[in-house]
Amino acid sequence: MTRSRRTSAIALRRILNSRRMGLPLWMPRRRWSLIRVISRRALANTAILNHREALKDFKAVVKREPNNRDAKLKLADCEKLVRRVEFEKAIEVGDPPSAFEDLDIDSMAVDDGYDGVRIGNEMTQEFIDDMIERFKNGKKIHRKYVFQIIKAVRDLVYAEPTMVEIGVEEGNKLTVCGDTHGQFFDLLEIFRRNGYPSDKHAYLFNGDFVDRGSWSTEIALVLYAYKWLRPNGIFLNRGNHETDDMNKAYGFEGECKAKYNERVFKVFSESFSALPLATLIGEKYLVLHGGLFSDDSISLNDIRKLNRHNQRQPGQQGLMMEMLWTDPQTAPGRGPSKRGVGLQFGPDITKRFCEKNGLEAIIRSHEVRMEGYEVEHDGRCITVFSAPKYCDTTENKGAYINLGPELKLNYQVFEAVPHPPIKPMAYAQNSLLSMM
Incomplete structure (x- = not known):
């Protein structure tokens, strides 16, 4: 910067x-x-x-x-x-109907001229490989397949707990990624360097897949397709940009409408509200998008008990909002947020939370780090950010974290790669925000 x-x-x-x-x-x-x-x-x-x-x-x-x-x-x-x-x-109503209501996906016809790989009722690796190539070449997939993918993943993640709990089995690897923010070609660079999701290699994406970058639908569909193919091999935490207000302002809604239609945005929105809010790795690392809480009494059990389905959008206060929005600070205690939403928490807050819950550290994202990651709060607060050269203006690197069965953190840093000449925020509807 x-x-x-x-x-x-x-x-x-x-x-x-x-x-x-x-x-x-x-x-x-x-x-x-x-x-x-x-x-x-x-x-x-x-x-x-x-x-x-x-x-x-x-x-x-x-x-x-x-x-x-x-x-x-x-x-x-x-x-x-x-x-x-x-x-x-x-025009809001208390309990809006499902965006999938009256959406007859089965009756949607894929015309004979469609030149991509086709799927039936199951995802295949062949389809994902073809989809990635199509996206690299500026093509789309058929709208029927978009709806199929989102519906399948919405059902999968809705059934997952608010805090997913996983380990890493012998001979396997887990990769934790931070914000990707619609930077599709940088996501592919992670896969090129580190390997694609497989039976032995799981991924956890810690929110903010979409907005700002102009290939947000491509990232969301690739991650969702892998989730459908390997439900226990890819995990998705919700970020503050998997929310309606952010999507309407920062480009994802406009991108869905431009590349597909408004219904696609609505079903994506419903799927985002179903995403888990945190992942616990081996009872040692709590991974969540933003950070810690305004109340020292909050525990892992409070996260486990949180019914995220009762509140589709995080609002301006409460546990969900804090999990998506808060940031660390160097000073002890708590302070006002630099964002205007949420709060900031100091090293003493992180220490108490980790000791109370038997954790080694929290892993969060949500903020640019010039080296792609940063270890703060005496090693107890780790930020990982996976969108290098963020918005084509910040000269930051990207990073991801690899873990094996011993749960040691192995940080990997990478540079941005070239992409087609489409600017960030290309689909943002508001000229005020496009200049931020």
Whole structure:
């Protein structure tokens, strides 16, 4: 990450934290004007989907600078966002019907001109191999197969516990990957370097498969196809970007509509809400997307007992939200989140949680790490991030972790690979977010 980008990120975090804590606006050393500070705060609030606060700030900028054309455009975009969010809330029902209701997949015909491998009622390795080649060449699979894959995996993961518990048998290997964020060609680089999922080699993907990168449907379908083929050989934790609000803002919804149709997004959304929230490896490592909790009394048993099916979206508080959104900090105790959602937890929090639950460490993702991974909190908090050169702008490496039966962590770092000339956020519907 360049120095200027780091400076901007730090500034945004301080601005948001100052607003939340009721403090006066923090003014950077470079003497930004009040207008510039308010504009950046508005963009930051847009990024965390705090649209009403963003709207107030954009209105303030336009009031102070009525001839500022850029501010007027951003205000108009933000007003559209707020109207859309309010409309969607107005038409919400308590228990929406399944997105698969009235979807007759069996009656869907695959025309004779389809040039890909076909499947019946079972996934095959031949189909996956062909699908990957199609995706590499810019092709799609037939919509019937998309629905089949999502339906099969939705049923599989719905039946799994909220915290899946696994080990690594003798002669086998497990690989833990962090965020892939629609960077399909970098996912293939992991498989090229480390091996594809097989009977002896399982994978755990720790959330944020989609959004930002412009091959999110390709990643989701490949991971889902492997899950259908080998239910006990690939494991999928939910991330904060496997949620409706994020998908609507950061590109996945738009990508589904552009490449397939709106129904595909809706069934993906239902499958995301069924995903487990954590995986326990050999009773030593708790793997979850975000991090730890606002309450020291939370235990592994509380995660086991959490009925995630009662709450499809994580909301702004509660156990599910914290599992998807929180981040570590270097200072002890807990602090306000730099994201505006969730919180930050210190090394003492991690130590108490691990000791209470008999864990060696937690493994989480959710944040870029310049070397692809980072070991913090005296070795008890490990972050792994698997999207190198994130969004084509951050000069970070990617990483993944290999474990054998002895459960020793073997970190592997890799560089980004070339991809076709499609920019990140290509399918994002909101111009405000596409510039973040």
